[in-house]
Amino acid sequence: MSHRTAFFVSDGTGITAETFAKALLAQFEIEPRRVRLPFIDDPDKAHQALRQINHAAEVDGRRPLVFTTVVNPEVLQVLHGHCKGMLIDMFGTFIAPLELELGIKSNHRVGRFSDVAKSREYHDRMEAINFTLDHDDGQTDRDLAQSDVILVGVSRSGKTPTSLYLALQFGLKASNYPLIPEDFERRQLPPQLLAHKKKLFGLTIDAQRLSEIRHERRPNSRYASLENCRYEVAEAEAMMRRTGIRNLSTTSKSIEEIATLIRQELDL
Amino acid sequence: MSHRTAFFVSDGTGITAETFAKALLAQFEIEPRRVRLPFIDDPDKAHQALRQINHAAEVDGRRPLVFTTVVNPEVLQVLHGHCKGMLIDMFGTFIAPLELELGIKSNHRVGRFSDVAKSREYHDRMEAINFTLDHDDGQTDRDLAQSDVILVGVSRSGKTPTSLYLALQFGLKASNYPLIPEDFERRQLPPQLLAHKKKLFGLTIDAQRLSEIRHERRPNSRYASLENCRYEVAEAEAMMRRTGIRNLSTTSKSIEEIATLIRQELDL
Structure with missing residues (x-):
């Protein structure tokens, strides 16, 4: 198979260019070599970028795909020119x-x-990250009322990555609490959560998948055993039903999908 | 000022559509009302979306901007139609x-x-998040050699948000270690880091800005005082120079820029 090179050229970080280009390229059965060219913000750098692109064209014997989000007109002129x-x-x-x-x-x-970085939105996003880290895994109940969402679910159901994604991508303050065997024995949510029922959202997961994930962390433990995972998941789901907590299964969903669904459900 | 509505319509999460549209809209001095319409993946939902869009057109008295990354041809046909x-x-x-x-x-x-979510890349990204959380703030030296990058810097120089962004966005395993007064007194890096010098990257920050950030967390503390911040930053920068650690100032950079610069420098 002959090669094709894809360049992501930007006068900024190129993250938007690369994200969007990846989504476009996913529509085709090709695997181009990827080259990131960020911070191309003057004609000199544009000429350097052009040399790299034109060199790839010769080596590959095929036109490289050049995805660009360049805004600077002088830089664009160089790129368009040759x-x-x-x-x-x-x-x-x-x-x-x-x-x-x-x-x-x-x-x-x-x-x-x-x-x-200087904007209010950015400041809020950094605040959200700090808040979310402080409130990971039920570490503290302080300022819990400031949460935009409080995720609950058994250990390794996806709470932490989802919380971090909500904070980093959307600036949401996301707390999360594990549901543990003591909660199941008491047949009750952690008591500090009862005052915040509207913000609760449950993550559940297929027991088989959970067992696989837990085995990666603690091989051959009782914690990871299919039997125990089945018990915990069944208890957690029963508790969510009893308490009327909206929930979704993370089994075959990405954190992007989970986060989007939570925002829809809670109108965030 | 009359209103304009921007819709982000996708048969997936719509995150790509919204990210890209935000970058485009940043080129104009307008603040449209934003409406996300994710998971529009069949003609019925497309008709519902269309009703919302056309309703906004009437209410606003202006054409809404409809940014779409819809791929499904039937959904697109509905959207294009009316x-x-x-x-x-x-x-x-x-x-x-x-x-x-x-x-x-x-x-x-x-x-x-x-x-x-089922791909190798996604699995690696989740692994990177777990690794990065475990290795936040010098919590553990275990498996440090598996790090793609090890960030060092004084408390609140931006290590944690940057590490998390590197993990979530790029699937990189990012550890981070605070540089603390004891390190400055010993005039030496934390000893466990010396074996990994090629992976070290320093974050520094303007003392004035650092003091502001620290005051938000611990108002009127010695920790947050300008004098102490000046001392810590000067010592940290001297240590990075002595030890030959590449570094950058986070003062007026976003985590996206910091992460991109680190990837360039360390060729990640």
Whole structure:
């Protein structure tokens, strides 16, 4: 199989370019070599990038795919000028029609995350990360009322990665509490959670899958045994039903899907 | 100021659509109302979405901006058919030229993150999150050699959010160690780090900014005082210079920029 190279060129971090390009490339059965070229923010760097792209075109014997979110007009001009790749100008393509529709000019500002870094939104996101870390795995009940969501579920049902994703991606303060055998014996939620029932959301998981995950962490333990996983999952699900906690199964869902579904359910 | 509504329509989570649309909208001085419509994966849901969009068009008296990453042809047909919004078809626009260039048809597969969830890449990402959490703030030296990067810096220089971002976004195993007064007195890095010098990366920060951040956590403490922050930052920077640790200042950078720069420097 002959090679094809995909470049992700940006005057910022290139994270938007790469994320979007990955989603597009997932539509095709190809596995291109991937090259990230972030911070291409002046004509000199653009010429350097161009040399890399045109070199790949020669070596591969095929046009590289050049996904770009470059905003700087001078940089774009260089790229458009002598590029031996297929230029997929993800911003330019939509900026002109949007200018027409909105009746205003775009400001050609580079999507610097550093501008973002000074914004209220960014500050809140950092706060959310700190809050979420402090409130991971039921570590503290302090300020629990400030949570946007409180996840509950058995150990290794996906609470921690989901909480972190909610904080990092959406700036949501996510606490999480494990449901443990003592809760099942008492047949009651951890008491500190009862005052926050509207914010509770349950994660459940197939017992077989849970057992596999737990075996990776603690091989051949009672904790990881299928029998114990079946018991814990059944008890946790019964408790969610009794208490009326909305919940979903994480078994075949990614954290992106889980997070999106939680936001929909809780209207966050 | 009259209103404009922006819709993010996807047959998946819509996270790609929203991320990309946000970057585009940042080019304009407008603040549209934002409506997320994820999981629009059959014609019925498409008709419901359409009703919402067309209703907004009437209420606003302006065409809504409809950013879509829908892949399902039937859903797209509904949206294209009777939409009173401006349809910004982020996938469709590029799929056809890419099919031509690559000489193959796209598979029209919805970018379900749940397919992703079963992949090796996703498994590695979850592993990276667990590893990073276990190795936050110098909690353990176990398996330190498995780290892709080990961040060092004074308390609140940005190590934890950066580590988590590296893990969640890029699947990198990121450990981090605080540099503390005892290290400065000994004039030496934490000894367990010396064997991993190639993986070390330093985060530094402006003392004034550090003091502000620390005051939010522990108001009026010696820990947060400008004098102490100046001392710690100067000592940490001197140690990085002496030991030859690459480093950057996080003062006016976002975690996205910091993470991208670290990947460039360490070739990750």
